[in-house]
Amino acid sequence: MSSYEPVIGLEVHCQLNTKTKIFSSDPYSFGQPANTLAGPVTLGLPGALPVLNKEVLRLAVTAGLALNCEITRITKFDRKHYYYPDLPKGYQISQYDRPYATNGLVTFKKKEGNKEQSETTKVRIHRIHMEEDAGKLLHSGSGADSVSFVDLNRAGVPLIEIVTEPDLRSSDDAWWFLQTLRGIIRATQISEANMEEGSLRCDANVSVRKGPNAPFGTRVEIKNLNSFKAVKAAIDYEIERQISVIESGGKIIQSTVLWDADKRETRLMRTKEDAEDYRYFPDPDLTVFEIKPDFVEDIRNNMPELPDQKKDRFIQSLGLPEYDADVLSRDFDISQYFETVATLSGDPKKSSNWVKDEVLGIINKNDLSITDFPITAERLSKIIALLNEAKITQRIAKQVFEHIYEENLDPEEIIEKYNYKPVDSSQLPTIIDDIIQKHPQQVQDILNGKDRVKGFLVGQVMKATRGQGVPDEINRILDEKLAALQK
Structure with missing residues (x-):
């Protein structure tokens, strides 16, 4: 079994943070009542013409630069034809042979516990293209009583699709790549990149081959990967399935499968599918256009600080160890939280230890978001200040921290309530x-x-x-x- 080498490429769809849709003035926000955000362009009504949202282009180019891509000067949109209830026009506006960004690169170092591997993993970005999202199907009942509802709120929402080269060799590689990618995307603030809300979605192309020098095997595309755990589990399952088929004398058929998280297995969706099946052709309603160099340079000159740059600053300016700096710079919201604590407390090192160990410990254990965490940066900075002033001990500080998390009170209120005062x-x-x-x-x-x-x-x-x-x-x-x- 171990003689086989997995070959994995990812297609990552990222929903862009815009107030309106990619080709219309229809607004969009997550969680609104069904079909309340769908105007004539979204519905594909006769005579309704698409117009590109310039903010979509700005955010898309920002992503391309953040991922070290070359920005294509002359680009265009194409129609990708397929028939499905969540696609009112009968085609999706996407980009086929002239994507706006190509030849990018993402690098990362995998970690085990508190140790960072010395070897850097490099994943090439084949292309990034802009496209509109489809609507959503909601299913109810089963058998003869089954019914499907169509919600077109999401149709027309701007996406970028990030396509990697098949450079990943394990589910761990895929997991770390997605974590790194999400960190970069959130740092640029072009997207929430939230898998639970669907603003970050991933398909995985998986094949196996006999050793690193053998030709690539037949790939299988896995869809319905809506969490980091699902990506890892589905890839592991598909690798084992393909090896088992080959070892028993069978052949892998090019196909698309769905990941069933409940059964923890893939099931066939459709067999071989190629570009010609979609009958791509240039969209006649959207002209070929130029992404001007000065537009790109203006974006480049105003790029926000990316995770690797932030990590270097934490090491050089705040004196943090490399491991701590890496953990705290990986996610935009967590880095903001840490910097606020460090600034208010005046103690970056203690702030780093508390955020890295105590805060992230609770967040990871309970699958929380730092934005919903009841111990605000202001409250944590007060705990650290009280520690530094010798008004509480380390042990009391941890008890105060736990009580704040459970009771949502300020540190002073907890200290008064439980008489947490140092011995005279x-x-x-x-x-x-x-x-x-x-x-x-x-x-x-x-x-x-x-x-x-x-x-x-x-x-x-x-x-x-x-x-x-x-x-x-x-x-x-x-x-x-x-x-x-x-x-």
């Missing part, structure tokens, strides 16, 4: 004297040079103060008392 320093000498008297053997070990035993005594003091003793004060007083015993 004047009480510590008495407590430490008591600990020293209770543990004479450990004290003698320390006096004999076994310094590591001191941690035990510090722990006993922390236990006696219920975690409310300030560690620096405890260590200072304990050192003074141990030094006095040595005289």
